[in-house]
Amino acid sequence: MRIAIVGAGLAGLTLSAALHRNGIAAHVYEQAPELAEVGAGIQLAPNAGRLLHRLGLADRLDKVAVRPVALEMRRYHDNAVLFRHGLGADCADLYGAPYYTVHRAHLHQALLDLLPSDSVTLDSQVVAVTDREEDVLLEFADGRSATADLVVGADGIHSLLRARIVTDQPRFSGHAAYRGLVPAERLSHLLDEPKVLLWFGPGQHVVCYPISGGRTISFVATAPAGGWRVESWQASGSVEELAEAYEGWHPEVLGVLRAADSVQKWALHDRDPLRRWRDGRVVMVGDAAHPVLPFGAQGAAQGIEDAAALARCLTDATPTGLDEALDRYERNRRPRIAAVRAWVQSNTRNHHYDDGEQQRQRDGAMDANWGLTSQEWLYGYDAERLDG
Ligand SMILES: Cc1cc2nc3c(=O)[nH]c(=O)nc-3n(C[C@H](O)[C@H](O)[C@H](O)COP(=O)(O)OP(=O)(O)OC[C@H]3O[C@@H](n4cnc5c(N)ncnc54)[C@H](O)[C@@H]3O)c2cc1C
Structure with a gap:
């Protein structure tokens, strides 16, 4: 399976590292010209x-x-x-x-x-992601393109990929x-x-x-x-x-x-919780899926949890079981994020x-x-x- 991860923040890099550990190659595309947290x-x-x-x-x-x-x-x-x-x-x-x-x-x-040094490509702002019969097409701002079997939106609170699921604003x-x-x-x-x-x-x-x-x-x-x-x-x-x-x-x-x-x-x-965490062969992790206020110091931690859970689901998946693997990921993560979010909301008052x-x-x-x-x-x- 060819996996493209959009965004080299803490969630995207953790996912890439977890997949790599499990023997699954993934490529990270990051819009920034250099990586500097x-x-x-x-x-x-x-x-x-x-x-x-x-x-x-x-x-x-x-x-x-x-x-x-x-x-x-x-x-x-x-x-x-x-x-x-x-x-x-x-x-x-x-x-x-x-x-x-x-x-x-x-x-x-x-x-x-x-990560292997050639597994992150910088200066690659994704501007469109299109499902095709056999794969998913990623198009970049400078006219380049790439294909993948699964695209992971790890592109933060202003996520482009989130817009496939919901048209909300921060x-x-x-x-x-x-x-x-x-x-x-x-x-x-x-x-x-x-x-x-x-x-x-x-x-x-x-x-x-x-x-x-x-x-x-x-x-x-x-x-x-x-x-x-x-x-x-x-x-x-x-x-x-x-x-x-x-x-x-x-x-x-x-x-x-x-x-x-x-x-x-x-x-x-x-942002409000997502109704769904995936759309076809696109799935969300980290702030792209569930940006919460930092009143609990758990935002990045939840992105790291997403990454670990998704890597586990993809590793366990059978060759034809991608849909089930993504559903399993969403099923597990949704209640966890709801609990963390409720706690953060109570901290905000508290x-x-x-x-x-x-x-x-x-x-x-x-x-x-x-x-x-x-x-x-x-x-x-x-x-x-x-x-x-
Ligand atoms: C003040 C403050 C304090 C915080 N303190 C904590 C804390 O103590 N503990 C904790 O766990 N969390 C904390 N958080 C939350 C934490 O910072 C975030 O949850 C976390 O950094 C989100 O990581 P991410 O990888 O999901 O997204 P991001 O870090 O936003 O990474 C997204 C990446 O995607 C790239 N990208 C975006 N769009 C595109 C595109 N179209 N094409 C290619 N690349 C793209 C971006 O350039 C970026 O590199 C804090 C947040 C704030 C604001």
Whole structure:
């Protein structure tokens, strides 16, 4: 089977690596002229980390990533710890992989290094995909074309291939995410105990953690977006504007935000769940299928899960069983994404309560119900263990 993957993001590259491991060749077409992931951190939960370990990336991740020892939630104005649970060795013991925080570029390069060098073609913007009797035709912006037996849409939130299934548009959330990277020596107190720190406050929150072996602190600060609608990792915001948005927050929070020389600003969008995940011999993975808001740090993790599940289904398929393999993939992924999406939606409310009754209930419930073991449904899920 000739498989074409459109998009060399984390989902597309993981799929290619998983297929390659299983002896199935796939070719990735990427519109960018060079492969350079954005300068930002990412949290890699064990439901994704475990799958990457199986691809052979355990040693690599240990070298480039950080294993935070805890996740800690704090109040925005007095820095009081609302709740914390251990990660570190407990997480690896419970869920078979650590919780990692990693520079996206390092993760991207690690995946690329798993692939044969001739299996990714850059400068290849797909502009049309047409079903034909024997195969699927991909046409590129520069007039080239290619054929495949199966095309996988891993082309992100603005997916061209998604439009074969539904004609929706990304939905604006009202929030922007400011993202910054800070040399760790400027915030060395955060390295005493490397952890994922979240500060919750009315209408906004901040997440920060070390990456790159502890040399850099990465943060994401959300705030109401005002008129800002640009959705690009390249768009710049201003540190001053960000600090203004966090006026009144504890000096420790402002210290993190102000330590950045520059910030990028991204208007957050999602989309409704897809009714179907495939159309003929085209199937979707990652943000192309299910972009969710980043209030759960699971977007990329779910793309990695999709990739592992699809690779499993295609590997198990009989020579004439492509339709059944794709149905099996969709059957398995749809309920999983629905559960993650519902959780992200509840986080969206939960992270941003005004001071008052709901906020006090949240803080109390966190104490009573949260913990590493309560995340079994999320972190313990094995995307390669399929039903049916
Ligand atoms: C602020 C923020 C913080 C986040 N933090 C986390 C986190 O901590 N943990 C986590 O798991 N997730 C996180 N996410 C979510 C995560 O970033 C995304 O879910 C993930 O990067 C999506 O990967 P993807 O491969 O599906 O899509 P993308 O990364 O968007 O990749 C799509 C690729 O397809 C290419 N492409 C697009 N159209 C075409 C075309 N027509 N032809 C050829 N190529 C094409 C693009 O150039 C791109 O390379 C965060 C998101 C945001 C916005």
